[in-house]
Amino acid sequence: MVLEFKFNYIGDNDVFEHLLNFYAKDYIYDISINDEEYILKIKADPDKLSDFCNCFNNISHSIFLTGFEVKEAKDFKPTYKQKQNLENYASLSFLNSNAYVQKNILAENEWGKFCEISLSFDGKNFEKVNKSNFHSLLLKTLDIIKKREKVWMKNHKGIYTFYLFDKEFKEDFLMPCDVKAISSIFVCSNEQLKFLASFEKPLLALRLNALFRQKYDLKIDKFFLKLAEDIFLFALTHELFKENFHFLSFKKNESFMDDFKILNIKDKFVVLEGFEFVHSKIKDLIFAKDDKNMARISYLASRFKQKSLILELSKECDDILLLNKEFNLLKITLPDHSKNIYSELENDPTGKRLLENFQKEFKLLDEKFESKNNFFSLLCIVGRILNLSQDFKEAGQNLLALSDQSRLSRGVKIDFKLNDNKEFDFIRTLRSVMSFMLAGVSAQDISYGVVESLSYFLRDFYDELKQEKKAEIVLISGSLFEHKSLLENVLKHIRDCKLSNVPLRI
Structure with a gap:
């Protein structure tokens, strides 16, 4: 009798291959591996196969094992040759x-x-x-x-x-x-x-x-x-x-x-x-590079065959929307002082009127920003306008914490748009936030609305590339995705979003 086990294993390591070999070693068996699909065929008398299945039930579960199925199969000739250099793990099992x-x-x-x-x-x-x-x-x-x-x-x-x-x-x-x-x-x-x-x-x-x-x-x-x-x-x-x-x-x-x-x-x-469960050869290559983060991003892109858009949103570095491993499509330049925001608002009648009304209700900022060209810095600026903290980065962290704690099914709609030059229009985002503050919307509802609206912006950005057949999947990367509300919203609104075993940051 022959049984065929088909597994989906997303880890880029030898762990599961070794475990299959270990538990099948006393049987006639064959293993084939095609990307994330592992197929184990095993041949024995029905009683022995029953013993194998009982023993196999005790195998340590891996978080990288995302599904499996088993069926009776036809006879086979073993062609698998076990690798001599499978990595060793001293972990508890x-x-x-x-x-x-x-x-x-x-x-x-x-x-x-x-x-x-x-x-x-x-x-x-x-x-x-x-x-x-x-x-x-x-x-x-x-x-x-x-x-x-x-x-x-x-x-x-x-x-x-x-x-x-x-x-x-x-x-x-x-x-x-x-x-x-x-x-x-x-x-x-x-x-x-x-x-x-x-x-x-x-x-x-x-x-x-x-x-x-x-x-x-x-x-x-x-x-x-x-x-x-x-x-x-x-x-x-x-x-x-x-x-x-x-x-x-x-x-x-x-x-x-x-x-x-x-x-x-x-x-x-x-x-x-x-990187403990990334193959040591890959790990060594990444850590040998001067720009280890870009090496990590390149490795992430190499894990998928489809045309990809990588959303690299970081709290430490400039953000990147990387198309097909080489083109950064994001142009975002944020102000380094609060005065730049107010001078931009005064450039048109609507913004000027908003600013006049806003300063009647709220104190205007007068400070330098520790801005990088990333969405986290934008959230920090919003956090300062909402007065979530006197500290710039802490204000952004508090905004994200409020968003993570929110129980809203849908937030207020904050403007996240590109301008005519295809650059991110930060002033529209801040103007939208200030308008909701004047309308009496709570800081928590605005915080969630900002995070949700960012995910809509990323979805629309990808959808346009998909329609033009320039991208087929989205890959998430960067420390900003450590925050659950952003990750949940991106996974919810971008259906082609793929997860991998690659760490968000290095």
Whole structure:
């Protein structure tokens, strides 16, 4: 009997190929890979195939696995030759975590790796964890942690300190001692739990539940969470949970590489940071370039065969609307002083009248702007006009936060247009904002309207290129898409928008 498994795997790495080889190694099998489509054919007696399927159900789920189907197939001749240079991962998997919980066995994962971390109890001298010292280090760590003291941990991503969570959200992320503990502090959907528990163990920001926020009078709305990604931390949290401890606080003191961080939109996600699950050859090429961000963008474009429009919207650099890897179609120049805005408004009767009415109700700005030629700087200017903060960048961040918190199904329509010279007309946007302020519209409703209107502008920009057959898909990139309301609106309004495993920024 022959079964054919068809998988859709969007990760540009060897993880899934290795796992298929590992679990099929005792059978007659064949693997074919075509871009994101992986096909595994396997031949055996029905009983053995049933055993394989039961075993295969225990494979660690990957966030890059977006779908699969299985069917009975015709006989085949194996043509697949396993690569000799598949990359190794020391990460926790179901194989070794289950062995510890069910049988108290210290086992390697599917790559034959046990544990890569080193521990220190003084921050200076580190000891590598292995099977021989595992239990003694575990007991010592448990003893120190329960005394409310710190422990240092080193892995390939950096050096961290961790200790028992003390209800203070002052470090970088929390690690739950068990998935059952998450709901005591956070609101976590099934989709989010699935991402957290995946093989990749990403950092994911979750919303704090209302009861916990009220009890401790917290100002923050979200905080990052991460499950144990190696067998030692898994065992440590497992033992702590038995004694009714729920969370560890982690701080990254020294960084060797970015942690793998994602943002989820229902059952989809974008990678915010971290090249850990990008093939090392690609990673080395990107980091060898002087302009690493442009190398990242080029890699993103290379992942798709269709003609693409890349929306590179950044909070740190100038924005780019890149067509087919080479043409930047965005022309945006923002003012570096508030006086430039008001002088522009006075150039026509409508703007002059608006300005006269506006200054009767609101104080005019008189300040320099730390503007870059990007939409984030435009949001910062709007944030200053709305008086969301005295600090320029913080005003933009607060506008985005208000937009993310909004429950509106549709916002007020803010003008986002190009002028006759095909340059972005920032003054129309600001004039629109000022008009809504005079009409008494709240800062939060205007904030959401600005973000939603930006997504409409990007949609219309792409639609024109699509009609001219210059672009077939849209790819999102850049740190501005870390904000959920913008990402949701772009995914909602641009149907040809594609997600990938490429981080939004570097």
